[in-house]
Amino acid sequence: MNTASLQSASTLPTHLAGEMRSNHAGETGAVWIYKGVLAISRDAEVRAFAEHHLATEETHLSFFEDWLTSRQKSLLLPLWRVSGFVLGAVSALGGRSWVYASIEAVETFVVKHYESQYAALESFGDATLMAAIYQFCNDEADHRDEAGDEVQGQSGLLKAWCWVVGAGSEQAVKIARRI
Ligand SMILES: [Fe+2]
Ligand SMILES: [Fe+2]
Numbered sequence: 001m002n003t004a005s006l007q008s009a010s011t012l013p014t015h016l017a018g019e020m021r022s023n024h025a026g027e028t029g030a031v032w033i034y035k036g037v038l039a040i041s042r043d044a045e046v047r048a049f050a051e052h053h054l055a056t057e058e059t060h061l062s063f064f065e066d067w068l069t070s071r072q073k074s075l076l077l078p079l080w081r082v083s084g085f086v087l088g089a090v091s092a093l094g095g096r097s098w099v100y101a102s103i104e105a106v107e108t109f110v111v112k113h114y115e116s117q118y119a120a121l122e123s124f125g126d127a128t129l130m131a132a133i134y135q136f137c138n139d140e141a142d143h144r145d146e147a148g149d150e151v152q153g154q155s156g157l158l159k160a161w162c163w164v165v166g167a168g169s170e171q172a173v174k175i176a177r178r179i
Helices: 014-040 044-067 079-093 096-115 118-124 129-150 155-177
Strands: none
Touching: 014 044, 014 079, 014 096, 014 118, 014 129, 014 155, 044 096, 044 129, 079 096, 079 155, 096 129, 096 155, 129 155
């Protein structure tokens, strides 16, 4: 998506700048989740799923990457990359069912995260920005549903892991809004 018609990111109010920092951090994590999956998985179906999602996450990331100023980006980007990679790699070690369940857990969180920004975006009033965030949120909902369609019965361990993934994503966003 093109950032040329956007208002300068330096005009963002503090609250929204924090939200956009967390979006950039989250999309960084998302790209690295799929890199982690691809580093480990030899399952052709899982690899095709990860490659397809990775391409979308890269377009989301480049939007924030190009638009935000370097001072608006999280100082903890190396941590978000490593966390995403580890999440993806551990999921892939668990096999197909773990990858799908983990992606469903992450994307369920991400959809709510983007939706929570709608009111503030409307009052900021940049139509291009709103269209972009709506589109990203729709993409994440597609990712969630594609993964969810493949999730069958989950073991107790996998349920616990998905809880950790969801809670970890929530904490990461809280931190990335600030730092
Ligand atoms: Fe994304
Ligand atoms: Fe996604």
